[in-house]
Every structure is written in C-alpha cells, then in structure tokens.
Amino acid sequence: MSIQKAAVLGAGVMGSGIAAHIANAGVPVVLLDIVPKGAENRSVIAEGAVQKLLKADPAAFMHPRNAKLVTTGNLEDHLDLLKDCDLIIEAVLEDPQVKRDLYARVEAVRKDGSIVSSNTSTIPLKILTQGLPQRFARDFLVTHFFNPPRYMRLLELVAGPETRADAVKAVEAFGDEKLGKGIVHCKDTPGFIANRIGTYWIQASINAAMDLGLTVEEADAVMGKPFGIPKTGVFGLIDLVGLDLMPHVSKSLQTTLPASDPYQAIYRTPELFKRMIADGYTGRKGKGGFYRLNREAGKRKEAIDLKTGEYRPQQKAELESASLKHPAEVLSHHDRGGAYARAAIGGTLAYAASLVPEICDTVAELDAGMKLGYNWKYGPFELIDRIGVDRVIEALEVAGQKVPALLLTAKGKSFYRVENGKLEYLTVDGAYKPVVRPDGVLLLEDIKRASKPLAKNGSAALWDIGDGVACLEFTSKMNSIDPEIMAMIQKAIGIVGKGMKGLVVYNEGSNFSVGANLGLAIFAANIAMWPTIEESVAAGQATYKALKFAPFPVVAAPKNMALGGGCEVCLHSDAIQAHAELYIGLVEVGVGVIPGWGGCKELTLRALNNKKRPGGPMSALAQVFETISTAKVSRSAEDARELGILRPADGITMNADRLLADAKAKVLALAKDYKAPEPQKLRLPGPTAEAGFNLAVADFHRQGKATKHDVVVAGALARVLAGGDTDMVDEIDEDRLTELEREAFMSLIKTPGTLARIEHMLETGKPLRN
Incomplete structure (x- = not known):
C-alpha cells in the first residue's frame, strides 16, 4: 500500500506543521479543526493555520506553492473529505476521551484499509483504542512527530498487538522516503523513547x-x-x-x-x-x-x-x-x-x-x-x-x-x-548483532569502516563506494574549501578517469561546505601577497573547470549549507542530487568580493540556458545580478531551483540517509552514454548592461538600501556579468568570463572595505555593513 493522500485532524502548531510537511512531500493533505463558537467562517482555525504557516520563520513550507496542496475544513462539515485518504493523522487535545470520540466519527466515514494514527506524545496506544472496534484497532498506530515537523527528523512508530504489519510498513515507508524521517520503533510505554x-x-x-x-x-x-x-x-x-x-x-x-x-x-x-x-x-x-x-x-x-x-x-x-x-x-x-x-x-x-x-x-x-x-x-x-x-x-x-x-x-x-568492517551492537543477552540499514540507504560512515581511501590528505578523501563510483569527501573544519581540497579534486579526476564510471561529491558533515577558507585569504592579504592570492584564484578556476569537463559524470550531493566555493562545486557538476534541506548560494559579497571560482560564469550560463526564463538575455542577467549582489541563499532545495542553481533535471532527496545512494544512482544513469559537456560561447550586452546595473545600485544606495562598499562590490560584479568590453554581436567564451571574475576579485581584495569585511566575518561570524 502506498499513501497518495493524507489528512491531519487538529490544526494546532503540531498538526498544521505535520500537514505542511506532508505537502512538502508533494502529497495532497486535508487539514481539519473544530468549529469555534459563534464563528462566521466555520473553518477559520484550519484556514488561519495555513496562513500562519506561510509566515512562519523558520519556514514550514519548503516552497510557498506547497500550501496549495493543503485543503482546509472543519470537523463538523467536512469529515467526508476523509473518504479517499490513505492516512489520517489525529493531532488534537491530549485527552483520551476527546481522541476516542473523534476516532468513532472517523471510523464511520473512512475507507477500508485506510490507516489512522495519533500524534500523541504521552498517551499509550492501548488506552487510545479502548472500546473501539477491531477494524479500527487493526488500522491504528501511533506516529509521534517532533516539533517542528519539517526540521526534526525523528518519527516514533508504535504498533498495537492488533495493528496490521502491512499498515506499519506503509507508514514506515511513507515517513522514511517521502517525509525524510528517521524511523524508530518504540514499545507502547509512557513517553515512548x-x-x-x-x-x-x-x-x-x-x-x-x-x-x-x-x-x-x-x-x-x-x-x-x-x-x-x-x-x-x-x-x-x-x-x-x-x-x-x-x-x-x-x-x-x-x-x-x-x-x-x-x-x-x-x-x-x-x-x-x-x-x-x-x-x-x-x-x-x-x-x-x-x-x-x-x-x-x-x-x-x-x-x-x-x-x-x-x-x-x-x-x-x-x-x-x-x-x-x-x-x-x-x-x-x-x-x-x-x-x-x-x-x-x-x-x-x-x-x-x-x-x-x-x-x-x-x-x-x-x-x-x-x-x-x-x-x-x-x-x-x-x-x-x-x-x-x-x-x-x-x-x-x-x-x-x-x-x-x-x-x-x-x-x-x-x-x-x-x-570485519561491520558495525555491531550489544544485545540484552550479551551477544552482538549487526546494525542493519534499510534498503536504499548508503552511508559513507559504513564504507569508511570497511575500506581504506583511494586517496587522502588533511582536508579531503576519495572513497570507492562500489559499482565503479567514487565519492569525494571534504573533511576540513566546516568543510571550508582550501588548497588541499583543490588538490584532492585534481587527484580524484585522475583516479576516476582511469576506468571508473563517475564521481559523487558528498560528505556527512553538518554542512556540505561553508565556502572558502577566509583565514588563508586575510593572512595573505595582510602581508600584500597579491600574486599568491591571484594564483590561488586561478588555480581554483582551473580545478573547477577540470571538474566540469572531466571525462566522466560528476554529481554533487549537497545538504544543509553549501555556500560560496561550496556552491561553486555544485554549479560545476554535471548534476545535483540535493537533500531537501539545502541552503545554497553565492554569498561572497558579504565579505566584499564576488564569486571567483567560476560561480558568476556558471550561474549566468544556467540563466541564459533556461528556456523558461522571461524576456531576453538582459532579464536573465538581471536575475543573476540580483541573486549574487544580495547574497541570496535558498531556504530549501525547491527554493534553490527557483534561484536557478538547481536545474529541472536535478533531483531532490527527502531523507538525508538516502542522499548518497540517490546520487550514486544518478552517476550510473549518466555514465551509460556520457559525453563531457562542450564549452559554450556567450553573447553579452557589455557596457550597456553594466551601466544599467550600476544605475539600479546607485538608486538603492540613495534609498539607504545599499552601503557605500556595496556599490563598489556591485560595480565589479556588474562588469563581469555584462561581459566586460563586449557587445551582443560579439561572442566570448567561458574562459573570458572567468578572467573577468579573477580581475574583479583581485581589484576588490585590495580595498580597505573588503579587508574590513573579511576580518569582521572571521571575528564575529556576521557580515559587516560598511
């Protein structure tokens, strides 16, 4: 049984949050609550809950359009909406009698085989099913979500002695694969686990x-x-x-x-x-x-x-x-x-x-x-x-x-x-048993226990994850990009190129990557090592270019933060298989520079190649300029698609434990008839566009929405995205855009305003508005 439509009864903080996350999974969901006394709008509680969810911070919906999958109503007029629901989750007041009364009403309208669950955090299942028919008990279990449901991964499942095994399996699969939850089976005891x-x-x-x-x-x-x-x-x-x-x-x-x-x-x-x-x-x-x-x-x-x-x-x-x-x-x-x-x-x-x-x-x-x-x-x-x-x-x-x-x-x-390379746990009788992962789960931590890296240095490692696919893992502090990671990317290209099918860029740290190591940059800048800095920028550009044009498919599998240089790794990959919770963006303007490792170039190419973009190339460039100049970071993987970082063919995985397996599968699919991409030619507006961008920024500065140094940084970015001294009748290649990036980066890194921003970020972790 698969769950195609769900319902949540109770539109409080937990109930509405659960409904929102079911909608995040692309599943239609009904949200019902009581009729308030004297209310003109009998469904005001559920409708109001959705409006609150749309304003919530952190956001409950991964994209505002997901709210359209939520149908609101009330428990007196709209119980018939439950007739075609496969899963009905109760999230009302923690009172056994209130819950049992509601279950009796649900039982009268639900279809055969539908599953009913409670989100109770305290009431044992055996109390909830007292006095209810066997048909109900067979289809009933506890699904205890944690708040907020979008972000907290735990889903505790409690089955009763009469609960159907296939009902438990259906909810487990739905929670795991669709909602991205870590499923833990609990016994029917107070407070569960x-x-x-x-x-x-x-x-x-x-x-x-x-x-x-x-x-x-x-x-x-x-x-x-x-x-x-x-x-x-x-x-x-x-x-x-x-x-x-x-x-x-x-x-x-x-x-x-x-x-x-x-x-x-x-x-x-x-x-x-x-x-x-x-x-x-x-x-x-x-x-x-x-x-x-x-x-x-x-x-x-x-x-x-x-x-x-x-x-x-x-x-x-x-x-x-x-x-x-x-x-x-x-x-x-x-x-x-x-x-x-x-x-x-x-x-x-x-x-x-x-x-x-x-x-x-x-x-x-x-x-x-x-x-x-x-x-x-x-x-x-x-x-x-x-x-x-x-x-x-x-x-x-x-x-x-x-x-x-x-x-x-x-x-x-x-x-x-x-x-023997397998993780085992001690049982209550003193024996050891292997920790078994669910089908479709591949964890790098398990691979690392059972094998040695193909290559390793102080900041990165390369692992064989089977079937001819390698995994490049970042291991530096906060996975910041440094020269050793750059060296490992080059080494990985050489190793994978000798007979392997492809490469996944992935790690199991808290974040994919927070970007370039700013400490190295400020050290070099403080002693005016400008040639060294320029060599570092050029080396990074060359490394990312080699990754993009490697003779095998490269799939980036980011989760959580993928900022600056981490975002640029993804932009240079053939495809992205992203975790649903992805906060990705080119944030370099926050430290007074622009993306210098091909990020401007790649985001521009994505925008120009987007057939659905409105207007001509100027409209596409304006979108890129706004995204980079305001350091936009996605609030989810779906939002990253809106920003043009994820393309239509890029995938999204709800469960972080399944991300590596999904990325590996994407590599193998691409490898079947893989051809490396061809370098592209671009036609860009040149000084006309640059002047237009600068006028817009100057206006923002007059309104107090942009600082003095914002104007400087945005001016350097405008020249890059416009293509420098070119015209729409001329063609330039990708290398020319990276050359413009490097020139702009070097001009900015020498300014007092940029050095102040970098130092402030290192000291406080927050951007300086100078």
Whole structure:
C-alpha cells in the first residue's frame, strides 16, 4: 500500500506543521479543526493555520506553492473529505476521551484499509483504542512527530498487538522516503523513547544546576560539546521548546509511570519556573526565558539568575570543566561543572540503560531516538562507550546508585564494536548483532569502516563506494574549501578517469561546505601577497573547470549549507542530487568580493540556458545580478531551483540517509552514454548592461538600501556579468568570463572595505555593513 493522500485532524502548531510537511512531500493533505463558537467562517482555525504557516520563520513550507496542496475544513462539515485518504493523522487535545470520540466519527466515514494514527506524545496506544472496534484497532498506530515537523527528523512508530504489519510498513515507508524521517520503533510505554529519556535528562540537569549553584551559562556550557549535545544545552533548549510545555509533559509521565520509576524520585518544579510561566517568560515564543534579548537596554543579551530570579547581563562560563573536550575528562573533574555533569549525565545514562528492553528492543533504537529527536551527536550508549563502560559502572557505584543489568552485561566490553568492517551492537543477552540499514540507504560512515581511501590528505578523501563510483569527501573544519581540497579534486579526476564510471561529491558533515577558507585569504592579504592570492584564484578556476569537463559524470550531493566555493562545486557538476534541506548560494559579497571560482560564469550560463526564463538575455542577467549582489541563499532545495542553481533535471532527496545512494544512482544513469559537456560561447550586452546595473545600485544606495562598499562590490560584479568590453554581436567564451571574475576579485581584495569585511566575518561570524 502506498499513501497518495493524507489528512491531519487538529490544526494546532503540531498538526498544521505535520500537514505542511506532508505537502512538502508533494502529497495532497486535508487539514481539519473544530468549529469555534459563534464563528462566521466555520473553518477559520484550519484556514488561519495555513496562513500562519506561510509566515512562519523558520519556514514550514519548503516552497510557498506547497500550501496549495493543503485543503482546509472543519470537523463538523467536512469529515467526508476523509473518504479517499490513505492516512489520517489525529493531532488534537491530549485527552483520551476527546481522541476516542473523534476516532468513532472517523471510523464511520473512512475507507477500508485506510490507516489512522495519533500524534500523541504521552498517551499509550492501548488506552487510545479502548472500546473501539477491531477494524479500527487493526488500522491504528501511533506516529509521534517532533516539533517542528519539517526540521526534526525523528518519527516514533508504535504498533498495537492488533495493528496490521502491512499498515506499519506503509507508514514506515511513507515517513522514511517521502517525509525524510528517521524511523524508530518504540514499545507502547509512557513517553515512548525520546521524551522518556529526554524529560529525565532535562529534569536531572535542572536539579543539579540549582542544587550546585551553577549559572545557566555554566550549566549549558558544561552540558554541550563534550557530550555531543547542541550548544543550547538544557536551559537554552527549554527556551526553544517553551517552558510552559514542560509541566504538561512532566504531568503526563508522573501520571502514567509507576511510583518506582526513577523519574518520580527526581521530579520537582521550582517556584522560579512557576513564576516565569505565570509572568509570560516562557522562552523564545514569550517575553524571554532563561535567556533574553533586552531591547530596552540596546539589545543586551541577558540571562536569569537562578537564585534571585532577576535578569543580568549574559556572562561567559569560567568553569575549567566547561573548556574540556572529552566527556570522561568533564565527568572526572573536581569543580562544580564536573559534579553537575556526574549528576545530570551520569543519572541519565543509568536511566537509559535501565529501560532496554522495556521501551525498545535494542540500544541502537534508543540511541537513534535521542540523536534524531534531541539532536544529540551521540546516543546514550554511544556516549557510554566514549566514556568507557567500566568507568560509568564505577562512577555509579561510588555515587551509591544502582547499576542497571544491561550495564553489567556490557562490563569489560562496549555497546558497539566493528567486526570485519561491520558495525555491531550489544544485545540484552550479551551477544552482538549487526546494525542493519534499510534498503536504499548508503552511508559513507559504513564504507569508511570497511575500506581504506583511494586517496587522502588533511582536508579531503576519495572513497570507492562500489559499482565503479567514487565519492569525494571534504573533511576540513566546516568543510571550508582550501588548497588541499583543490588538490584532492585534481587527484580524484585522475583516479576516476582511469576506468571508473563517475564521481559523487558528498560528505556527512553538518554542512556540505561553508565556502572558502577566509583565514588563508586575510593572512595573505595582510602581508600584500597579491600574486599568491591571484594564483590561488586561478588555480581554483582551473580545478573547477577540470571538474566540469572531466571525462566522466560528476554529481554533487549537497545538504544543509553549501555556500560560496561550496556552491561553486555544485554549479560545476554535471548534476545535483540535493537533500531537501539545502541552503545554497553565492554569498561572497558579504565579505566584499564576488564569486571567483567560476560561480558568476556558471550561474549566468544556467540563466541564459533556461528556456523558461522571461524576456531576453538582459532579464536573465538581471536575475543573476540580483541573486549574487544580495547574497541570496535558498531556504530549501525547491527554493534553490527557483534561484536557478538547481536545474529541472536535478533531483531532490527527502531523507538525508538516502542522499548518497540517490546520487550514486544518478552517476550510473549518466555514465551509460556520457559525453563531457562542450564549452559554450556567450553573447553579452557589455557596457550597456553594466551601466544599467550600476544605475539600479546607485538608486538603492540613495534609498539607504545599499552601503557605500556595496556599490563598489556591485560595480565589479556588474562588469563581469555584462561581459566586460563586449557587445551582443560579439561572442566570448567561458574562459573570458572567468578572467573577468579573477580581475574583479583581485581589484576588490585590495580595498580597505573588503579587508574590513573579511576580518569582521572571521571575528564575529556576521557580515559587516560598511
């Protein structure tokens, strides 16, 4: 069974977000909610929810046109819209009776074989199906999404004893392939996996911080990088999700967990938290939370004092333990931060170990739940392995805590190991089993365990991913483009050219690439090494040109940020297979230069070759000028198509775990009758277009929308895109455009305004508006 149409009942934050993401997958979806008392428009709640989604930041829709796939209505007049839906997701009030009443009404109209699910985060499935017919129970399961549904990858699935296996498989496939989710199967227990562990961790961390007298900054600094936890830490995370949400989740767990559960012993709500909620200090969605931006004091960053409840200027954490890099070092440290980590993380790891196999069958599933649902870099059992199983056991014994049976089973071993190049996990009976990936998933991390690179240097590596396809991986800090990556591109072209079918450019870092290494540029500029800088620009242009005209297909597979030089890699590839969450663009003007490695040339070619573009070449060039001069970055892969970076034949993959396999398949498809592209000739308007662009920028400057140095940078860009001293009757080649790029780049890098922008970006991470 495949899911061709869906419905979401309940248009609150979660329900509407789920509907939007189903629409992102190209699937029509019905969104219904109640009829408000006295409302003239009986469907105002669902209609209003879609309007809010269109204004949401971060955006809920990957493209505004996806909203057209959402049909709105209400639960009294439009239940008949469910008749042809394959999947009906309930996301109403967390009240079992309210849900069951709605299910009875749904049961009366839904078609045979349709699947009904609940997005509950707290109510066990067995309670939800009480008193409902067997037909309903066979088609019912829990699909617990995390907020916001577009961006959070976890989808917890809970099946009941009567749930059809094929219904579970259909929802699993839909969530995985269409919605891009990481699927984790949970047992029907309170809080399932992620919220069961996550709520305990948050509570233990709050308790420890307050008991030990830590500031919120100290607690979040200690909790972050060493443990692979996002930099929000605990208090920043609560601000993000909303302090007012905490009592609801906690109350549900208190109600449903047995009195003997360790969570019951640590639960407490400080008076400060109650007062904050009552006064509207619920986090980012309120007037502030544990952190706030005080606009009355000139946008001063402030944090709350956990003792007094008063706000004060935010301060840096000075604890020595906050500067340590390895979790074992932090946990063994003598200062308050070490004690905090032992209380917060130590207790959480023990709690997690005590819950397998109660809440899920394997440690791998529990780890996946925390990584996908809370963005932890390491799951609890991966973290135990990093610290050392025996060290964790010893720490628990010293603290007088009970050591869970699963930890004792792992004593002297680890929860994960690599055997014959395959990753394996420890089972509850002490044996090891392989970690099995779903069909169609290919991960570079698995290939790297089982093989050696074809070539490697300090910033990149080349891997054989099978079937004659190689993968070029960036490994520099933030995958910034440096001379070693350029050297590896050239080396890869040579290796792949000797009998391999093609190349994928891909990595599993947080971002594809943040662009050129600015530190190298500013170093060379500060000592006036202009010839060296020009040689570097020319070498980059030559390298990207060699990539474009290589005798085999090259497919770039970017995800998340692909900026500047990273974007230019994609522009020079034969095709792009992009992850749906792609934030790509040529952002060089932010540091006072223009794209210098062929980005101007390639985006111009894409625009001129676009048969659907309106008007003549001037219209196409104007679009490119606007895109580059304003440093536009796509808000999704679909948006990148609108910017002209992705072409019609380029593909989009919803699930990041499937990106490499999809890119490899595209290489193999292109390789069947591959011919390298021919260099193109261009006819560009020359000085006429350059003058037009400069007039537009001057007008923006007069309106205060462009700074003085913006005018300088845009002027250099205008000359490049116009083709220099040419005319529409003349032909120029691609090399002439790259020559113009290089001239413009070198003229800008020598200006004080550009050097100031680069230094400011390196110091603050933000662009300078000079």
